[in-house]
Amino acid sequence: xxxxxxxxxxxxxxxxxxxxxxxxxxxxxxxxxxxxxxxxxxxxxxxxxxxxxxxxxxxxxxxxxxxxxxxxxxxxxxxxxxx
Amino acid sequence: xxxxxxxxxxxxxxxxxxxxxxxxxxxxxxxxxxxxxxxxxxxxxxxxxxxxxxxxxxxxxxxxxxxxxxxxxxxxxxxxxxxxxxxxxxxxxxxxxxxxxxxxxxxxxxxxxxxxxxxxxxxxxxxxxxxxxxxxxxxxxxxxxxxxxxxxxxxxxxxxxxxxxxxxxxxxxxxxxxxxxxxxxxxxxxxxxxxxxxxxxxxxxxxxxxxxxxxxxxxxxxxxxxxxxxxxxxxxxxxxxxxxxxxxxxxxxxxxxxxxxxxxxxxxxxxxxxxxxxxxxxxxxxxxxxxxxxxxxxxxxxxxxxxxxxxxxxxxxxxxxxxxxxxxxxxxxxxxxxxxxxxxxxxx
Numbered sequence: 001x002x003x004x005x006x007x008x009x010x011x012x013x014x015x016x017x018x019x020x021x022x023x024x025x026x027x028x029x030x031x032x033x034x035x036x037x038x039x040x041x042x043x044x045x046x047x048x049x050x051x052x053x054x055x056x057x058x059x060x061x062x063x064x065x066x067x068x069x070x071x072x073x074x075x076x077x078x079x080x081x082x083x
Numbered sequence: 084x085x086x087x088x089x090x091x092x093x094x095x096x097x098x099x100x101x102x103x104x105x106x107x108x109x110x111x112x113x114x115x116x117x118x119x120x121x122x123x124x125x126x127x128x129x130x131x132x133x134x135x136x137x138x139x140x141x142x143x144x145x146x147x148x149x150x151x152x153x154x155x156x157x158x159x160x161x162x163x164x165x166x167x168x169x170x171x172x173x174x175x176x177x178x179x180x181x182x183x184x185x186x187x188x189x190x191x192x193x194x195x196x197x198x199x200x201x202x203x204x205x206x207x208x209x210x211x212x213x214x215x216x217x218x219x220x221x222x223x224x225x226x227x228x229x230x231x232x233x234x235x236x237x238x239x240x241x242x243x244x245x246x247x248x249x250x251x252x253x254x255x256x257x258x259x260x261x262x263x264x265x266x267x268x269x270x271x272x273x274x275x276x277x278x279x280x281x282x283x284x285x286x287x288x289x290x291x292x293x294x295x296x297x298x299x300x301x302x303x304x305x306x307x308x309x310x311x312x313x314x315x316x317x318x319x320x321x322x323x324x325x326x327x328x329x330x331x332x333x334x335x336x337x338x339x340x341x342x343x344x345x346x347x348x349x350x351x352x353x354x355x356x357x358x359x360x361x362x363x364x365x366x367x368x369x370x371x372x373x374x375x376x377x378x379x380x381x382x383x384x385x386x387x388x389x390x391x392x393x394x395x396x397x398x399x400x401x402x403x404x405x406x407x408x409x410x411x412x413x414x415x416x417x418x419x420x421x422x423x424x425x426x427x428x429x430x431x
Contacts, residue, residue, distance in 0.1 A: 017374045040276065040312050044374050 001053070001079055010072055013048045017041065027069030035068075049075060137340045139195040144339065147188050154180050158261060170264075177264040178243050186239030189232065198332070200236060200349035207322065207353040208241040208288070221245075221288040222356070223317065225310050226324040227388050228292040229301065231333040233326055236351055237290055244288045247275070275309075280317040288322075289313070293384065297335035301327070301392045304385055311359070311380035315373060320356035323387045327351075327395035352391065359383040 001009070014025050018037055031037040037045070042062065049071075050057050057078050065071050158180065162173055193199055208224065224241065226233060238244055250269045252258045266287065268278050282289050291313065293306040314321050327350045330343035363379035 017372050019375055019378065038308060040308070040377070041374050044372065048372075 003076070006075060006079065007072065009052050010049075010068075010075060013045065013052060014068070017044055017048060025068055027067065027072065029068045030066055031068070031071075032066075045071070053079060055079075132346075133342065133344065136195075136197055136342050136346065139192075139197055140339055140342065143188070143192055143195065143197065146191065147184075150187070151184060154184060155257065155261060158264075159257075163260060174264045174266060175243070177261060178266075181265055182239055182242060185235040189235050189239055192232070196346055198328075198347040198349050200351065202236065202240060202351045202353065204353040205240050205351075207355070208237070208244075208324075220319065221283040221286050222322045223283060223310065223314055223319050224288055224290045224322045224324055225293055225384060226290070226351075227301075227304060227326055227392070228294045228297050229326055229328040229331055229334070230297065233292070233297075233328075234290065236326070236349070237324060241288055241290070244290050245282045246290050247279075276312055276316060279313045283313070283317045283319055293381070299335065301331075301395070302389070304388055304392070306381050306385045308377045308381045311377040311384065312373075314360050314380060315376060318360070320358040320360075321384060322356050323354040323384065323391075325352045325354065325388055325391040325395070327392075329395070350395070354387065354391075357384070357387060359387075 011022055011025050014020055014035075015022055018035065018041060020035060024035065029035055031042070042065075043059065046057060046059050046062055053075065055078055057074075061074050061078070062071070065074060158177060162168075162176055165173070189200060208222070210222070224237060224244065226237060234246060238246065245265075246267050247270050248262055248267045250271050252262045252267075253269045266282070268275060268282070272278070279289055279291075291310040293308075293310040294304065295307050295309075298304060310321065328347055329350075330345065330347055332343050332347050333339070359380045360376070362383050363376055367376060367379060
């Protein structure tokens with residue numbers, strides 16, 4: 001999965017789960033304050049990312065995630081580790 | 084006008100149970116000496132009225148604090164170490180005391196002339212949510228949160244209700260055993276959703292304020308989606324309780340002595356069970372993710388409260404509109420809430 005594909009997958013997942021228009025899902029957007037994503041939403045996002053990447057991603061890896069950019073970075077690291 | 088007044092008074096009358104010594108005590112207390120008991124709440128208050136109410140609020144908190152302290156002592160020192168009594172039975176006793184204390188506090192505040200409250204359809208609070216499984220499924224009670232004492236009205240009228248409390252209460256050695264015995268859940272817990280579902284399936288009712296904290300105005304209603312998620316996971320209807328506290332008092336960030344110009348009228352309405360999840364599902368495709376379902380469910384639930392807030396806001400508390408209370412037309416109903424929201428925002 002190249003960075004563009006990864007990014008597109010994340011965008012699609014967030015748009016589907018949280019009904020967000022793609023233009024609001026930018027790196028700097030804060031999950032809770034800007035995008036109204038709560039803790040239960042976050043759990044569902046992790047499940048969706050596991051499905052997308054086909055890899056086990058521990059929820060603890062998202063503990064310090066605050067923005068869309070952070071989520072993307074964690075996802076990138078997970079994919080790199082296995083590659 | 085006169086007809087309205089008397090009908091109002093008829094259901095205002097607190098139902099006094101002579102057998103409950105705490106209630107008898109609360110009702111025997113002096114009412115506000117500066118206001119006759121039958122004076123309508125919106126009559127112009129006398130100059131001493133406000134001073135009395137500030138004194139009475141202070142008294143209320145002191146007396147309630149002492150009563151709570153005594154009950155805590157009784158439960159911790161006498162009930163807790165009792166041998167040969169199952170912990171389940173002790174839990175029932177603790178819950179019973181929570182109910183009595185809550186009801187006693189609101190009755191005391193009412194007897195002192197701080198407010199008058201009514202609960203419409205209070206019997207619904209005690210009904211099982213699933214007629215097909217009577218007594219086996221608790222109700223998910225949701226309420227808006229205008230004031231500090233909202234929970235007390237509901238706890239005082241719902242036997243065995245479970246609440247969600249601050250984490251600190253479970254860590255505090257004085258309250259820990261009590262809160263655990265009452266079976267209350269702590270917020271900010273990872274297993275909160277599962278615990279909430281278990282409570283309902285065990286047949287206990289659960290009280291949730293979807294706003295999470297007291298709201299700044301009747302129409303702000305920023306609902307979080309926790310209640311919706313519990314309803315989805317437990318597959319249950321919600322029991323909406325709308326609370327109209329007018330004029331608003333004991334709001335977030337206010338000192339205890341900052342009381343409005345006149346005594347508050349508190350009107351709680353217990354609505355019929357509302358299946359927000361089913362309604363949300365009907366408007367969504369079958370494969371919609373649970374996150375979207377929770378959003379729709381929460382919106383549907385919020386609509387119930389918003390609609391009621393608009394109705395409550397009608398002529399109450401608006402001096403200029405009071406004269407034509409009986410007339411009321413559609414245009415007025417839309418106009419009032421805004422002006423009311425502004426007036427609550429401005430009040431110091």
